Amino acid sequence: xxxxxxxxxxxxxxxxxxxxxxxxxxxxxxxxxxxxxxxxxxxxxxxxxxxxxxxxxxxxxxxxxxxxxxxxxxxxxxxxxxxxxxxxxxxxxxxxxxxxxxxxxxxxxxxxxxxxxxxxxxxxxxxxxxxxxxxxxxxxxxxxxxxxxxxxxxxxxxxxxxxxxxxxxxxxxxxxxxxxxxxxxxxxxxxxxxxxxxxxxxxxxxxxxxxxxxxxxxxxxxxxxxxxxxxxxxxxxxxxxxxxxxxxxxxxxxxxxxxxxxxxxxxxxxxxxxxxxxxxxxxxxxxxxxxxxxxxxxxxxxxxxxxxxxxxxxxxxxxxxxxxxxxxxxxxxxxxxxxxxxxxxxxxxxxxxxxxxxxxxxxxxxxxxxxxxxxxxxxxxxxxxxxxxxxxxxxxxxxxxxxxxxxxxxxxxxxxxxxxxxxxxxxxxxxxxxxxxxxxxxxxxxxxxxxxxxxxxxxxxxxxxxxxxxxxxxxxxxxxxxxxxxxxxxxxxxxxxxxxxxxxxxxxxxxxxxxxxxxxxxxxxxxxxxxxxxxxxxxxxxxxxxxxxxxxxxxxxxxxxxxxxxxxxxxxxxxxxxxxxxxxxxxxxxxxxxxxxxxxxxxxxxxxxxxxxxxxxxxxxxxxxxxxxxxxxxx
Amino acid sequence: xxxxxxxxxxxxxxxxxxxxxxxxxxxxxxxxxxxxxxxxxxxxxxxxxxxxxxxxxxxxxxxxxxxxxxxxxxxxxxxxxxxxxxxxxxxxxxxxxxxxxxxxxxxxxxxxxxxxxxxxxxxxxxxxxxxxxxxxxxxxxxxxxxxxxxxxxxxxxxxxxxxxxxxxxxxxxxxxxxxxxxxxxxxxxxxxxxxxxxxxxxxxxxxxxxxxxxxxxxxxxxxxxxxxxxxxxxxxxxxxxxxxxxxxxxx
Numbered sequence: 001x002x003x004x005x006x007x008x009x010x011x012x013x014x015x016x017x018x019x020x021x022x023x024x025x026x027x028x029x030x031x032x033x034x035x036x037x038x039x040x041x042x043x044x045x046x047x048x049x050x051x052x053x054x055x056x057x058x059x060x061x062x063x064x065x066x067x068x069x070x071x072x073x074x075x076x077x078x079x080x081x082x083x084x085x086x087x088x089x090x091x092x093x094x095x096x097x098x099x100x101x102x103x104x105x106x107x108x109x110x111x112x113x114x115x116x117x118x119x120x121x122x123x124x125x126x127x128x129x130x131x132x133x134x135x136x137x138x139x140x141x142x143x144x145x146x147x148x149x150x151x152x153x154x155x156x157x158x159x160x161x162x163x164x165x166x167x168x169x170x171x172x173x174x175x176x177x178x179x180x181x182x183x184x185x186x187x188x189x190x191x192x193x194x195x196x197x198x199x200x201x202x203x204x205x206x207x208x209x210x211x212x213x214x215x216x217x218x219x220x221x222x223x224x225x226x227x228x229x230x231x232x233x234x235x236x237x238x239x240x241x242x243x244x245x246x247x248x249x250x251x252x253x254x255x256x257x258x259x260x261x262x263x264x265x266x267x268x269x270x271x272x273x274x275x276x277x278x279x280x281x282x283x284x285x286x287x288x289x290x291x292x293x294x295x296x297x298x299x300x301x302x303x304x305x306x307x308x309x310x311x312x313x314x315x316x317x318x319x320x321x322x323x324x325x326x327x328x329x330x331x332x333x334x335x336x337x338x339x340x341x342x343x344x345x346x347x348x349x350x351x352x353x354x355x356x357x358x359x360x361x362x363x364x365x366x367x368x369x370x371x372x373x374x375x376x377x378x379x380x381x382x383x384x385x386x387x388x389x390x391x392x393x394x395x396x397x398x399x400x401x402x403x404x405x406x407x408x409x410x411x412x413x414x415x416x417x418x419x420x421x422x423x424x425x426x427x428x429x430x431x432x433x434x435x436x437x438x439x440x441x442x443x444x445x446x447x448x449x450x451x452x453x454x455x456x457x458x459x460x461x462x463x464x465x466x467x468x469x470x471x472x473x474x475x476x477x478x479x480x481x482x483x484x485x486x487x488x489x490x491x492x493x494x495x496x497x498x499x500x501x502x503x504x505x506x507x508x509x510x511x512x513x514x515x516x517x518x519x520x521x522x523x524x525x526x527x528x529x530x531x532x533x534x535x536x537x538x539x540x541x542x543x544x545x546x547x548x549x550x551x552x553x554x555x556x557x558x559x560x561x562x563x564x565x566x567x568x569x570x571x572x573x574x575x576x577x578x579x580x581x582x583x584x585x586x587x588x589x590x591x592x593x594x595x596x597x598x599x600x601x602x603x604x605x606x607x608x609x610x611x612x613x614x615x616x617x618x619x620x621x622x623x624x625x626x627x628x629x630x631x632x633x634x635x
Numbered sequence: 636x637x638x639x640x641x642x643x644x645x646x647x648x649x650x651x652x653x654x655x656x657x658x659x660x661x662x663x664x665x666x667x668x669x670x671x672x673x674x675x676x677x678x679x680x681x682x683x684x685x686x687x688x689x690x691x692x693x694x695x696x697x698x699x700x701x702x703x704x705x706x707x708x709x710x711x712x713x714x715x716x717x718x719x720x721x722x723x724x725x726x727x728x729x730x731x732x733x734x735x736x737x738x739x740x741x742x743x744x745x746x747x748x749x750x751x752x753x754x755x756x757x758x759x760x761x762x763x764x765x766x767x768x769x770x771x772x773x774x775x776x777x778x779x780x781x782x783x784x785x786x787x788x789x790x791x792x793x794x795x796x797x798x799x800x801x802x803x804x805x806x807x808x809x810x811x812x813x814x815x816x817x818x819x820x821x822x823x824x825x826x827x828x829x830x831x832x833x834x835x836x837x838x839x840x841x842x843x844x845x846x847x848x849x850x851x852x853x854x855x856x857x858x859x860x861x862x863x864x865x866x867x868x869x870x871x872x873x874x875x876x877x878x879x880x881x882x883x884x885x886x
Contacts, residue, residue: 042687043685043695043739045781046695048688050692050693051690097761098760104763105760107752107817107820109765109770109817112767112770115764119767134774134777140692141777144781148752151746151751152751152752224687224688224693258663258664259663259665260666261664265690365692484680488676526680526681527681528680529681531683532683532732532734534680535675536681
């Protein structure tokens, strides 16, 4: 192929991302009769979803029959500190059970209860055992099940159309660098194949962003190389807005040693199944960190917490199972106070809590991971753990029912979408989010394409010239910087200056550096040619990481309170007035600057607010909001 | 704590290539993938390698280290001495694309040839009931991270390109076993394993089990039980008679 030659493909729906959300969206679009393309940066079946360990939250009530969608909704709102988009939290809680059951019809094999139903486990912030799971490799089961469902649809297409790829095709190791537009409307997506370096344009009236998160902008992260905020940046460059980017979840338990595995996730199931956190003095310190809003739900003594595992009806849960933001901050404080473990974390111990065989059965991947990477036998000794950048709650602003972004023809689902999790996501709510909103994205995109009646937007040749130039520019630069160096500096800056605890002067410092990174990222030079060239790939991803990091830093500077995944040293408390505010980032047309504006959080419908009692609401709402509630019992 | 390690890495593409020597810093606790990343960042910006999770969960970074199929992210530098020279080459069974990256599309093609899960008719979503003990057999096979190391090491295809058409390889024979042992799958898969996917080629050398990073007992738990049942069907006189009668009824 010549330098600027471009392969062309035409589809009804193009899904960017082949993790849980992307695959579920593609399955739905295909079932709605759309010719669908799935674009995957990696090989098919390798997406970051495989890393999810604990389970899928869905109120099936298999283990505790009291569970239902209302309780799940309530837990989700509490976890997100009431900043969640309430309609998204409602749809998610209502539809998650059906999405899990459906996986069994695709061939998934979850762990079972004694009566043969899907087993459910305890997790942080969930009132009842709620997570459908397969040991501690639930994400792998999810991705493989969806992958195999797509293969089964392709087998149907071979039978019906004589071609596996007649209706749904996976383009693997393909990265998208730009969305194509016809006026404001989406007209397709442009990118390159990693394997060959060939350029490609997909002409399609609907694009679903399902690209996951942004963790690779931080130094210590549980995220894979793919998590460079591509969808966030593509959406923003196309005119969509990003919601609440200041909320970044630091998972409390990442590995801290040896250095090469720092950040790799240690599943919350360790705590759900009885593991406890201790400091260097041997103390279960989490009892000292139960915030006011959660005093009613968490045990006050170790005895009570321990009794809860066998008798949850009459005891409160141990504080190790507080939402992730609380646990991460507590660990951070213990380490700062000099009570940390030798390698700068704290101890997570399951060895004294469960018999060795039980640990290997319930937590096989964790046993394996520590044994092989750290020489630690978790059945005999505690693990050392510390916070790791894990998830971004912020993302593309979407309509809850259809997942449509403000750009016509653009949809977003999963981690790249914002709103669902408010200021902090509960464990287990990610996999359910992927399934619920992945399906809705496929449906929303199909309905949108149907509404066009065949009048599809067109890709303009002049635009194509521009995006080709943009993609190939790192090869044109004569003297330029090494992309790996800029990436390392960016990660260090975000880690140090916009990390777990944030100070305004540090965020300002980060913003000043980011402006320089933005400039430097356009002058990167790569060596070699276009075929499978990781330096080139990083050079292009770097631009996305810079945009997303700017959004995180700007929003973090603006929000003068601490809530969920955003903690300000100078404003340590939650502020009820700020609960009403969403921060929204966008590009002004033709500008590379990030514009930030405030926008009201959608009201919580009366029937949903009635699920909480007044004393709990008083912890989150303003005086004026409380006064406006109806008299008497809300239910 | 750190030292200068000696590495030999195959670099090239479909047109050819060669082993190149590198001397590179190695720190305590690192794995081979860390060293490859350091080479990319400091000496060879365009060195091609696949990787994703760096935690042994995605099965992307498969290659051969000193001739043995391994995951780069799960091979600790502490298993070598400071004087060892470590040779890293791409998977031998699959065509090379560039450097350590190979074309593994063979595996995806085979995956498509295995008929999908055949759900039980008349059982609605939500009504599936299975006992833990019955799902555990297939769950072992579903731990597979599709790193394709078993496919790479299997001598049936490693040194015999012409067998690739008729042999699905350990990973996909295990997939058939997984579906066959699924408590609710409605298809009989033994004959297909033998006739269409080359189960008979396997002569139980267990190389696949040896290289499996998930420690799945591919040969003992998946392939041998399936071979035994294929044999039962073929040579059990009652099964043989039964199949004749049924066939006659269909006439």
